[in-house]
Amino acid sequence: MNRIIKFVMLDIIKNKIVLSYAILLAVLAWSVFSLEDNSAKGLLTLLNIMLLTVPLVSIIFSTIYIYNSSEFIELLVSQPIKRSKIWISLYIGLCLALITAFFIGIGLPLLLYAPLHIGIVFNITGFLVTIIFIAIAFLSAVLTRDKAKGIGMSIMLWLFFTMLFDGLVLFMLFQLADYPIEQAMVLITMLSPVDIARILMLLQLDISALLGYTGAIFKAFYGSGNGIIVSFLILLVWALVPFLISLKKFNKKDL
Amino acid sequence: MGIGTCHIKYLQLLTIIGLMLPALLGNAKTWHVNQQKDGKSIKKTLAQTAAYDTVVVHAGLYQEGNIVIDKPLFFIGNGNPILDGQKKFEILSIKSSNVTINGFTIKNSGYGTLDDPGGIKVYDANHVTISNNILDDNFFGIYIQYGKHCIIKNNKITAYGVEEQQIGNGIHCWKSDSLQIIGNNITGHRDGIYFEFVTGSIIWRNIAYNNIRYGLHFMFSNSDAYISNVFRGNGAGVAVMFTKDVKMFNNWFENNWGDAAYGLLLKEISDSYIFNNRFSANTTGIYMEGTNRIVVEKNSFKENGWGMKIQASCMDNKVTQNNFLGNTFDVSTNGTVVLNEFIQNYWDKYKGYDLDKNNIGDVPYHPLSLFSVIVEMNAPVMLLFRSFFISMLEESEKIIPSLTPENFIDNQPLMRAIKL
Numbered sequence: 001m002n003r004i005i006k007f008v009m010l011d012i013i014k015n016k017i018v019l020s021y022a023i024l025l026a027v028l029a030w031s032v033f034s035l036e037d038n039s040a041k042g043l044l045t046l047l048n049i050m051l052l053t054v055p056l057v058s059i060i061f062s063t064i065y066i067y068n069s070s071e072f073i074e075l076l077v078s079q080p081i082k083r084s085k086i087w088i089s090l091y092i093g094l095c096l097a098l099i100t101a102f103f104i105g106i107g108l109p110l111l112l113y114a115p116l117h118i119g120i121v122f123n124i125t126g127f128l129v130t131i132i133f134i135a136i137a138f139l140s141a142v143l144t145r146d147k148a149k150g151i152g153m154s155i156m157l158w159l160f161f162t163m164l165f166d167g168l169v170l171f172m173l174f175q176l177a178d179y180p181i182e183q184a185m186v187l188i189t190m191l192s193p194v195d196i197a198r199i200l201m202l203l204q205l206d207i208s209a210l211l212g213y214t215g216a217i218f219k220a221f222y223g224s225g226n227g228i229i230v231s232f233l234i235l236l237v238w239a240l241v242p243f244l245i246s247l248k249k250f251n252k253k254d255l
Numbered sequence: 256m257g258i259g260t261c262h263i264k265y266l267q268l269l270t271i272i273g274l275m276l277p278a279l280l281g282n283a284k285t286w287h288v289n290q291q292k293d294g295k296s297i298k299k300t301l302a303q304t305a306a307y308d309t310v311v312v313h314a315g316l317y318q319e320g321n322i323v324i325d326k327p328l329f330f331i332g333n334g335n336p337i338l339d340g341q342k343k344f345e346i347l348s349i350k351s352s353n354v355t356i357n358g359f360t361i362k363n364s365g366y367g368t369l370d371d372p373g374g375i376k377v378y379d380a381n382h383v384t385i386s387n388n389i390l391d392d393n394f395f396g397i398y399i400q401y402g403k404h405c406i407i408k409n410n411k412i413t414a415y416g417v418e419e420q421q422i423g424n425g426i427h428c429w430k431s432d433s434l435q436i437i438g439n440n441i442t443g444h445r446d447g448i449y450f451e452f453v454t455g456s457i458i459w460r461n462i463a464y465n466n467i468r469y470g471l472h473f474m475f476s477n478s479d480a481y482i483s484n485v486f487r488g489n490g491a492g493v494a495v496m497f498t499k500d501v502k503m504f505n506n507w508f509e510n511n512w513g514d515a516a517y518g519l520l521l522k523e524i525s526d527s528y529i530f531n532n533r534f535s536a537n538t539t540g541i542y543m544e545g546t547n548r549i550v551v552e553k554n555s556f557k558e559n560g561w562g563m564k565i566q567a568s569c570m571d572n573k574v575t576q577n578n579f580l581g582n583t584f585d586v587s588t589n590g591t592v593v594l595n596e597f598i599q600n601y602w603d604k605y606k607g608y609d610l611d612k613n614n615i616g617d618v619p620y621h622p623l624s625l626f627s628v629i630v631e632m633n634a635p636v637m638l639l640f641r642s643f644f645i646s647m648l649e650e651s652e653k654i655i656p657s658l659t660p661e662n663f664i665d666n667q668p669l670m671r672a673i674k675l
Binding site: 044071167185199202 | 629632641
């Protein structure tokens with residue numbers, strides 16, 4: 001298993017795209033912090049990057065990577081190795097590579113420039129967002145053999161979580177404006193990992209006061225020590241569930 | 256400059272003569288109270304004094320319950336004597352005009368919601384001066400009712416209130432006129448300075464910070480001015496209500512941050528002038544409701560959640576020559592009718608150009624963002640703050656405005672920030 005992970009990681013590093021991703025993030029992060037005199041503002045810019053670029057790169061790169069390694073996977077399957085081992089190793093390899101890129105790119109400057117507790121929460125959230133979107137990529141790649149269809153599905157899912165979902169929430173908020181839906185909104189935001197990550201980070205950045213009554217409810221849930229742990233756990237579930245479904249599918253799949 | 260100095264010297268001379276006048280007229284005596292040396296009590300000494308005498312209290316701890324001053328007197332502390340109310344009594348009650356209290360430490364007044372005991376309470380008196388005292392852990396700090404021409408100067412007022420109902424105000428003024436509240440430092444009370452039915456007064460160079468409710472609370476108090484004060488980190492900022500003709504110059508409103516905190520809350524105010532103040536890091540810089548004919552000029556709004564919230568109930572206000580820098584929302588409103596004027600402000604979010612180089616942008620600026628309008632309609636939408644979807648909506652709204660009122664506009668936005 002370790003050997004496969006090692007192989008996947010080396011393969012990804014050789015491929016240089018992840019390297020340039022790390023450099024891109026690093027350039028963005030360092031320039032944001034050296035341009036803005038206010039680190040809170042820099043954090044908000046990085047938050048946008050984390051919620052948009054990181055999911056996009058994670059999901060597209062992983063989907064294409066899996067399709068491109070289909071021959072390698074077939075080769076491995078013919079060896080006396082368990083299928084689940086192959087799939088898990090692939091997942092861990094990709095996760096490690098992209099998390100490292102994220103950490104070098106955004107994580108390090110964050111730890112240097114931002115207050116420590118924010119830096120840590122931001123890093124963990126970033127790692128979780130990365131592995132969630134890799135898991136979603138695994139799911140869409142295993143669902144169909146057709147490469148175009150699989151990548152298309154990944155892009156649609158990315159669009160759904162980063163944009164469409166918020167549009168639906170907005171629509172719902174207006175439709176149900178006459179009802180006390182603040183509590184229910186906590187549950188509904190959990191249906192999108194990007195929203196959980198965004199609200200979790202906003203509450204760390206002390207702008208929760210702007211959120212008024214709804215913000216108070218969210219702060220009571222996400223802001224407290226337990227709330228942070230619970231939301232991390234939910235994000236973890238968001239990574240595990242798609243991956244486990246994809247694992248199940250892969251185990252039964254006719255390659 | 257010569258004339259100015261001359262003027263000041265002349266004034267000083269007048270003041271000195273004024274102070275000495277009673278002493279010159281009668282044969283005023285000076286009494287000394289020194290408990291540590293001869294065990295004399297303040298109350299017994301006071302009983303022996305005549306009007307316009309001077310009582311000097313020397314350093315020591317005096318636990319004499321409620322001390323009443325009922326004749327004109329100079330009551331002076333030497334070496335910060337401590338008057339302790341033992342959490343049972345109102346400490347100093349002033350029931351005569353022309354009293355001066357200077358240089359005491361007054362602490363541990365009693366608590367009572369019926370008679371509102373204070374560290375120093377002035378009842379129906381004029382020309383009372385309270386200066387250079389330290390008030391520590393009192394229910395009310397300095398309380399003035401029916402006072403005229405009183406001066407409260409350079410006092411340090413501290414309390415340790417936790418809940419609004421269980422603590423009084425730092426400086427509480429009620430039904431008074433021509434007061435001067437100068438250079439006091441107030442913290443930990445319910446309201447730092449409280450004005451109700453107080454007219455023709457000035458609040459100058461005070462610092463009110465970390466009070467539980469308002470730094471300054473102001474009601475039915477016409478024709479007052481507050482100048483060069485600092486209001487920082489108070490539970491709900493500053494509130495000015497039901498008043499006309501107030502002047503607010505050079506004040507700092509900072510870090511009044513929280514769900515219901517405002518840098519400056521204006522409710523039912525008219526004909527007032529807000530000039531050269533600094534609003535920074537407040538949830539809302541200025542909140543206006545039922546406010547008419549106010550001029551907001553040359554203020555700086557920096558890094559607030561909302562720079563200004565102007566409710567639709569406001570009219571004929573003029574907002575001009577202000578800097579709006581780094582606010583999450585510069586302005587928001589809850590209606591579509593706009594009866595206020597915005598002109599020649601600097602907005603850091605303005606993206607227009609200036610071809611004729613006259614420092615006035617050629618394209619009008621719409622300070623109202625789509626999101627702030629949506630949030631006013633439906634508060635929980637704030638949940639989508641910083642969402643990418645919202646940013647997209649904002650951009651398209653900027654190009655073709657549909658939801659934001661078209662006449663909410665600054666026709667002459669400045670290209671550069673005003674130096675303030």
